[in-house]
Amino acid sequence: MFQTDVLIIGTGIAGLTTAIQLARKRPDLKIRLVSKTAKDEGNTRYAQGGIAAVWDRIRDDFEKHVLDTLDAGDGLCNEEAVRIVVEEGPSRVQELIDWGARFDKIDAAHYDLAREGGHSESRILHFQDVTGAEIERALLDKCAELENVEILERRFAIDVITQHHLGYNVTRIMPDIECYGAYLLNLQTLEVETHLARATVLATGGTGQIYRTTTNPLVSTGDGIAMLYRAKGHVENMEFVQFHPTALYRPGSENPAFLISEAVRGFGAVLKTRSGEAFMHRYDPRESLAPRDIVARAIDNEMKTLGEEYVCLDCRHLDREKFLAHFPNIYEKCISVGIDPLEQMIPVVPACHYMCGGIKVDLQGRSSIARLYACGESTCTGLHGANRLASNSLLEAAVFGYRIAADLCDHIGAMQLRMDIPEWDAAGTAHPREMVLITQSIKELKEIMSYYVGIVRSNVRLERALNRLHLLYEETETLYHSTTLSAALCELRNLITIGYLVTRSAAMRRESRGLHYTTDYPEQRGFSQSTLL
Numbered sequence: 001m002f003q004t005d006v007l008i009i010g011t012g013i014a015g016l017t018t019a020i021q022l023a024r025k026r027p028d029l030k031i032r033l034v035s036k037t038a039k040d041e042g043n044t045r046y047a048q049g050g051i052a053a054v055w056d057r058i059r060d061d062f063e064k065h066v067l068d069t070l071d072a073g074d075g076l077c078n079e080e081a082v083r084i085v086v087e088e089g090p091s092r093v094q095e096l097i098d099w100g101a102r103f104d105k106i107d108a109a110h111y112d113l114a115r116e117g118g119h120s121e122s123r124i125l126h127f128q129d130v131t132g133a134e135i136e137r138a139l140l141d142k143c144a145e146l147e148n149v150e151i152l153e154r155r156f157a158i159d160v161i162t163q164h165h166l167g168y169n170v171t172r173i174m175p176d177i178e179c180y181g182a183y184l185l186n187l188q189t190l191e192v193e194t195h196l197a198r199a200t201v202l203a204t205g206g207t208g209q210i211y212r213t214t215t216n217p218l219v220s221t222g223d224g225i226a227m228l229y230r231a232k233g234h235v236e237n238m239e240f241v242q243f244h245p246t247a248l249y250r251p252g253s254e255n256p257a258f259l260i261s262e263a264v265r266g267f268g269a270v271l272k273t274r275s276g277e278a279f280m281h282r283y284d285p286r287e288s289l290a291p292r293d294i295v296a297r298a299i300d301n302e303m304k305t306l307g308e309e310y311v312c313l314d315c316r317h318l319d320r321e322k323f324l325a326h327f328p329n330i331y332e333k334c335i336s337v338g339i340d341p342l343e344q345m346i347p348v349v350p351a352c353h354y355m356c357g358g359i360k361v362d363l364q365g366r367s368s369i370a371r372l373y374a375c376g377e378s379t380c381t382g383l384h385g386a387n388r389l390a391s392n393s394l395l396e397a398a399v400f401g402y403r404i405a406a407d408l409c410d411h412i413g414a415m416q417l418r419m420d421i422p423e424w425d426a427a428g429t430a431h432p433r434e435m436v437l438i439t440q441s442i443k444e445l446k447e448i449m450s451y452y453v454g455i456v457r458s459n460v461r462l463e464r465a466l467n468r469l470h471l472l473y474e475e476t477e478t479l480y481h482s483t484t485l486s487a488a489l490c491e492l493r494n495l496i497t498i499g500y501l502v503t504r505s506a507a508m509r510r511e512s513r514g515l516h517y518t519t520d521y522p523e524q525r526g527f528s529q530s531t532l533l
């Protein structure tokens with residue numbers, strides 16, 4: 001058995017920020033972070049556009065950022081959460097800078113603030129077009145300086161430990177479920193380790209891998225949300241899956257799909273059909289810079305109407321030198337696949353990008369399970385509502401990481417290690433003889449979700465998806481109970497759970513709102529509850 005004061009599952013911006021904030025405030029606490037692959041792999045490393053914050057207080061103000069966020073969220077944001085993130089955001093960004101994160105400047109005193117869809121002002125701090133990689137680097141460097149923080153790589157969290165593992169019947173309506181740590185599969189020894197903790201934090205990132213085309217890396221399989229749901233915790237708003245309008249189109253599709261940042265449209269690029277006709281003015285007066293749900297749906301409609309596999313992003317009128325300075329990574333990628341973005345239009349398609357729903361948490365990052373916190377993309381804090389405003393997620397993770405650390409400082413004294421936890425029981429399992437069963441089921445899941453639970457939905461499609469998912473679920477549970485654990489099997493199980501949660505929540509929402517669009521209720525509004533009990 002392994003013991004620590006605080007166990008943090010995930011080493012993206014959410015997990016690392018929580019650890020740093022807590023370690024600085026409480027050097028007496030032992031903090032252990034774990035990641036399922038390399039410590040820098042996760043959505044954070046891929047973030048391009050930047051982090052939104054009200055920085056230029058002459059042109060911009062909190063109220064504008066709040067209104068933009070509420071507008072994108074289409075009536076489902078929790079205004080208190082929005083105000084907290086917007087108002088505390090600049091201090092958290094200043095801390096990132098103090099810890100060594102670099103952001104581009106226009107001169108020694110002023111940051112280069114970019115504009116993205118749905119923002120009424122230029123307020124995105126960025127480091128070229130690789131902001132996430134720079135933030136991740138700075139946070140890992142900062143963690144390495146802190147003596148009470150350790151990071152264990154290649155530890156796959158299987159399940160959080162609750163009274164269920166002590167033999168009690170735990171139900172979703174029980175008010176006093178408690179978390180005592182987690183079972184982790186050590187991917188080097190293939191042993192299941194029991195990690196006991198006074199408090200546990202889920203910071204496991206996104207769920208993009210439930211779809212065929214996604215900007216999310218392979219680790220984004222929704223493990224934290226699935227673990228919490230299995231432990232009978234509450235999740236919320238899972239139907240609101242954000243599709244980014246502009247991933248680079250590649251025949252045969254790459255996994256992950258390469259993102260062409262929204263900042264490129266903020267810089268002046270225009271969406272056009274393959275024949276070169278601009279079309280966004282037919283959908284929204286903000287044209288190519290309308291919020292993502294509108295742009296992604298418009299592209300989906302154009303592709304279906306014209307029978308095309310992609311639309312194009314036209315950058316040919318932009319200044320070459322400035323484009324290269326701002327988007328070196330995007331430029332390099334395009335060149336590597338034979339496209340000079342300043343000579344040819346870039347072929348783009350919508351791709352699954354962000355999960356707006358997730359583990360339901362309060363304003364201190366506490367989940368419905370005692371001693372179990374969560375932050376980052378795996379959560380639903382109320383900030384995003386039915387659609388996330390661009391570049392608000394890195395900010396949300398930094399703000400809630402800080403809040404969790406503050407709450408833990410106040411309450412960890414009352415949380416003691418529980419020592420009577422049994423070791424993982426692997427009796428009756430054998431090595432899998434047919435890995436193809438797992439890989440084929442993952443493929444099937446992605447097909448179901450992409451065909452039936454994509455940008456445009458309907459009752460019939462959702463019902464068909466639920467039936468197919470049920471079959472996959474039953475087959476996978478049988479496999480799970482008879483097979484030695486592997487990361488692939490655990491991920492398959494989690495992906496099916498996430499697919500189910502998205503589809504079930506979508507079926508429950510009998511209206512179109514934000515990212516959830518259904519042909520059965522194209523205009524209707526009114527229903528607004530999707531916590532899955």
Ligand code: FAD
Nearest residue numbers: 010011012014036042043044049050157205376377391394
């Ligand atoms: P992640 O960074 O995804 O980290 C998850 C961590 O959890 C990883 O360490 C992983 O190993 C670990 N983990 C997961 N499951 C397990 C398990 N079972 N056991 C152990 N460890 C586990 N947002 C913005 O605000 N601005 C942007 O410009 C922006 N651009 C983006 C571009 C791309 C291509 C993508 C994919 C996302 C972008 N986003 C952007 C969204 C943003 O990057 C993410 O929402 C944010 O980084 C999530 O951080 P996180 O810490 O919650 O999760």
Ligand code: SIN
Nearest residue numbers: 048049261262390391
């Ligand atoms: C982008 O750079 O377009 C991504 C920004 C985001 O997802 O917030």
